[in-house]
Amino acid sequence: MTRPVVVLVGPPGAGKSTVGQVLAERLSVALHDVDVAIEAAQGRTVSDIFVEDGEPAFRALERAEVLRALTEHEGVLALGGGAVMQPDVATALQEGGHAVVFLDVTIADASSRVGFDASRPLLLVNPRAAWTRLMNARRETYETVSGTRVDTAGRTPEQVADEVTAWLGR
Structure with a gap:
């Protein structure tokens, strides 16, 4: 059965893409970043x-891409911060x-990494409060x-x- 070596989840600014790249290089596998894949497919x-399309449209694209990658990608898989909140993905x-x-990650480290800029659509209005709300809703x-x-951090x-890699036993 094809499956990722490891799946990275966490909030914006946790380092999923950056750590994912380091892990992929160390494990000699490819990194599949779900957000990057969606951007490439959608242009x-x-x-x-x-x-342009709203959050529900994005979440549908995200859900389809994550579920596909979980059965077809053999490397490191980095999910977008909200992907796990979709019941199909969590299951x-x-x-x-x-x-x-x-x-x-703490909000201090997250904010220094991502800067809470316009590329983070759920963090546009009052980014620190929005990040804290997202994290509180998603942590469990x-x-x-x-x-x-x-x-x-x-x-x-x-x-x-x-x-x-130590946790993976590699």
């Missing part, structure tokens, strides 16, 4: 999809026997679908990748 940014992660890592789901939690992507 526009996630932010533009949100603005697939939990029941599929996937190696899922919750990359956790991140923890439920994951086999381990790795704190990324104050750590380099390489240090985070060290912990993930």
Whole structure:
């Protein structure tokens, strides 16, 4: 059965894309970033999809891409921050026997990494409060679908990748 080596979940700014790239290089596999794949397929940014088509349209694209990648991608899979909030995705992660890592981060580290700019459509109005609301709503789901939690605060992507590879037994 084809499946990712590891699936990375967590909030915006946790380092899923950056750590995912380090892990992919270390494990000699490809990185599949769901948001990047959606942007490539749609020919526009996630932010533009949100603005032009609305969040439900984006979530439908995201759900389809995640469910496809969970059965077809053999490398590192980085999910968008809200993907796990979709019941089909959460169920697939939990029941599929996937190696899922919750990359956790504080708001201070997240804000310094992403800058809470226009490319983060759910964080446009009062970004710090919006991020905190998202994190409060999502934390339990991140923890439920994951086999381990790795704190990324104050750590380099390489240090985070060290912990993930140790957890994977590699």
